[in-house]
Amino acid sequence: MLTFGEIELAARRLHGVAHRTPVLTSRTLDDLLGARVYLKAENLQRMGAFKFRGGYNAVSALTAAERAAGVVAFSSGNHAQAVALAAQLHGCPATIVMPRDTPASKLAATRGYGAEVVLYDRLSEDRAAIAEQLATSRGSALIPPFDHLPVMAGQGTVALELIEDVGTLDAMIVCAGGGGLLSGCAVAAKHRLPAIELYGAEPERGNDLQQSLRTGRIVSIEVPDTICDGQQTQAVGVLPFEVIRATVTDVLTATDDEVVAAMRFAFERLKTVLEPSGACALAALMVHADRFAGQRVGVTLSGGNIDLDRFFSLVSGRH
Amino acid sequence: MLTFGEIELAARRLHGVAHRTPVLTSRTLDDLLGARVYLKAENLQRMGAFKFRGGYNAVSALTAAERAAGVVAFSSGNHAQAVALAAQLHGCPATIVMPRDTPASKLAATRGYGAEVVLYDRLSEDRAAIAEQLATSRGSALIPPFDHLPVMAGQGTVALELIEDVGTLDAMIVCAGGGGLLSGCAVAAKHRLPAIELYGAEPERGNDLQQSLRTGRIVSIEVPDTICDGQQTQAVGVLPFEVIRATVTDVLTATDDEVVAAMRFAFERLKTVLEPSGACALAALMVHADRFAGQRVGVTLSGGNIDLDRFFSLVSGRH
Numbered sequence: 335m336l337t338f339g340e341i342e343l344a345a346r347r348l349h350g351v352a353h354r355t356p357v358l359t360s361r362t363l364d365d366l367l368g369a370r371v372y373l374k375a376e377n378l379q380r381m382g383a384f385k386f387r388g389g390y391n392a393v394s395a396l397t398a399a400e401r402a403a404g405v406v407a408f409s410s411g412n413h414a415q416a417v418a419l420a421a422q423l424h425g426c427p428a429t430i431v432m433p434r435d436t437p438a439s440k441l442a443a444t445r446g447y448g449a450e451v452v453l454y455d456r457l458s459e460d461r462a463a464i465a466e467q468l469a470t471s472r473g474s475a476l477i478p479p480f481d482h483l484p485v486m487a488g489q490g491t492v493a494l495e496l497i498e499d500v501g502t503l504d505a506m507i508v509c510a511g512g513g514g515l516l517s518g519c520a521v522a523a524k525h526r527l528p529a530i531e532l533y534g535a536e537p538e539r540g541n542d543l544q545q546s547l548r549t550g551r552i553v554s555i556e557v558p559d560t561i562c563d564g565q566q567t568q569a570v571g572v573l574p575f576e577v578i579r580a581t582v583t584d585v586l587t588a589t590d591d592e593v594v595a596a597m598r599f600a601f602e603r604l605k606t607v608l609e610p611s612g613a614c615a616l617a618a619l620m621v622h623a624d625r626f627a628g629q630r631v632g633v634t635l636s637g638g639n640i641d642l643d644r645f646f647s648l649v650s651g652r653h
Numbered sequence: 654m655l656t657f658g659e660i661e662l663a664a665r666r667l668h669g670v671a672h673r674t675p676v677l678t679s680r681t682l683d684d685l686l687g688a689r690v691y692l693k694a695e696n697l698q699r700m701g702a703f704k705f706r707g708g709y710n711a712v713s714a715l716t717a718a719e720r721a722a723g724v725v726a727f728s729s730g731n732h733a734q735a736v737a738l739a740a741q742l743h744g745c746p747a748t749i750v751m752p753r754d755t756p757a758s759k760l761a762a763t764r765g766y767g768a769e770v771v772l773y774d775r776l777s778e779d780r781a782a783i784a785e786q787l788a789t790s791r792g793s794a795l796i797p798p799f800d801h802l803p804v805m806a807g808q809g810t811v812a813l814e815l816i817e818d819v820g821t822l823d824a825m826i827v828c829a830g831g832g833g834l835l836s837g838c839a840v841a842a843k844h845r846l847p848a849i850e851l852y853g854a855e856p857e858r859g860n861d862l863q864q865s866l867r868t869g870r871i872v873s874i875e876v877p878d879t880i881c882d883g884q885q886t887q888a889v890g891v892l893p894f895e896v897i898r899a900t901v902t903d904v905l906t907a908t909d910d911e912v913v914a915a916m917r918f919a920f921e922r923l924k925t926v927l928e929p930s931g932a933c934a935l936a937a938l939m940v941h942a943d944r945f946a947g948q949r950v951g952v953t954l955s956g957g958n959i960d961l962d963r964f965f966s967l968v969s970g971r972h
Contacts, residue, residue: 356675356697358697361699378677378924378925380680598961602961605701605925605926605927606926607924607925638924641921642921642965642968646965646969649961
């Protein structure tokens with residue numbers, strides 16, 4: 335099981351490399367919800383999302399010889415860029431397996447960090463198999479997006495910094511896809527504040543973790559139809575779930591419309607740009623505010639990688 | 654002339670009341686420009702702009718008896734909300750004179766801070782005369798938007814915090830309308846870092862300060878036709894100009910299209926929302942980057958009060 339010591343080690347590795355992201359507060363939001371809300375702005379993290387922390391820590395955790403043989407990852411999202419950038423910073427080669435229909439801007443960003451991109455057909459090919467084969471044939475290390483202790487430990491530094499900056503919290507709401515961020519934050523938060531209540535946040539139509547937590551076993555679902563593209567995982571990771579089951583109070587959900595409302599609120603009132611999954615925890619708080627009345631609540635704003643056209647089409651109701 | 658002591662006093666008054674806004678950095682921006690850039694995110698300030706600092710300090714500087722008689726301001730922009738909020742926090746009445754065609758959201762925000770709003774007709778009435786008459790008849794204090802030492806001192810805390818947070822800087826670029834922010838920042842920055850070069854930033858079609866600085870006397874222009882609505886002043890203030898003339902190296906300009914490009918860059922790469930005037934200093938840096946090659950440069954992101962529809966109509970080229 336993930337330990338606090340691994341998160342502290344990750345924090346030392348990330349010091350001076352990752353941004354120590356600011357904590358945003360808004361009296362308007364506090365008044366609206368009747369709570370004191372502390373928003374950890376990981377949309378302002380390097381490459382635009384918390385994923386950099388886990389990717390960097392995982393590459394750091396390799397031996398020099400392992401790094402020299404390169405790293406491989408598969409992702410159409412933020413993990414791809416996180417591993418590409420982490421590899422570049424360590425001076426080691428990276429190969430990222432991405433779907434052929436990945437937006438050009440994301441391909442360009444990943445290649446911009448010096449990674450080799452291998453494209454596959456989303457409908458006919460299995461990206462995990464391609465990545466594993468590449469890793470085996472090249473002797474490279476595969477960096478999984480969430481089901482991997484060094485990745486979870488890196489993500490846990492989000493909660494560590496938040497608590498260092500704002501002090502005690504009654505609750506923390508963390509968005510969950512594969513559970514890397516939630517499990518890392520849970521271990522860090524419970525170590526520092528044993529009485530804190532941890533909550534996951536998921537899109538309503540992709541509530542596999544909610545089902546898993548409530549039934550006590552990992553529930554797998556079809557690829558969920560949601561705008562929250564960072565949370566289209568079909569099942570939580572085994573290692574994250576081990577932590578989540580032991581530490582997390584409940585998983586809250588928000589509909590896509592509620593997520594869009596949170597993105598709009600963040601733009602207009604917080605002056606900050608969130609991608610849908612990056613707004614999911616804020617949306618869950620806004621929908622379930624009655625649970626947190628009078629409390630001090632930490633919330634992750636997990637990412638801001640969305641292009642202008644997509645953002646505008648979402649907030650103008652064309653999704 | 655504004656002194657550093659007045660800025661220090663303002664900093665003490667604002668401590669715990671104003672947000673200590675974060676400094677954003679972007680390696681993408683640094684690589685693009687060949688400089689180290691430190692962006693002071695005053696768009697994340699209370700009420701969404703640096704104006705809160707000056708407004709609050711000016712209300713604080715009144716005696717209790719003066720405050721009890723209320724404050725008056727005229728503004729269609731951020732100064733209106735700044736004075737309204739500052740008065741509310743001091744428990745004193747505020748009257749804000751605003752044009753009849755002010756967007757409903759700004760009227761609502763100003764009234765939301767408890768201020769009385771007096772509307773006037775932009776074409777046929779003189780807002781300054783209305784405000785002065787109101788102040789006289791009620792015995793209230795008029796809080797000018799920039800040509801007023803306590804306002805300038807409050808704005809100067811922006812540079813004070815920036816330098817405290819990032820250390821030495823070779824240059825600082827500060828957007829300029831009436832010159833309140835630029836003059837305050839100039840006094841603070843030159844006190845802390847005597848060798849720093851100060852630059853103003855103006856929209857190209859509203860370059861009255863550039864003309865004034867280059868000719869050595871205040872030049873007044875027609876109301877400029879620019880999207881930078883926070884910089885549609887016709888002339889710099891007398892008190893700010895006294896400082897600017899003695900401390901500022903030059904004023905750089907950016908076209909409206911260049912300002913929009915900076916807003917787009919801020920959204921997509923910095924994940925932060927800027928109104929046009931809030932992006933003016935960043936635009937000026939991006940256009941004149943060759944002047945700052947290899948330097949450590951501070952830049953004000955002065956405000957983020959723009960609604961979604963206006964933002965997208967600007968970035969999609971419909972201005």
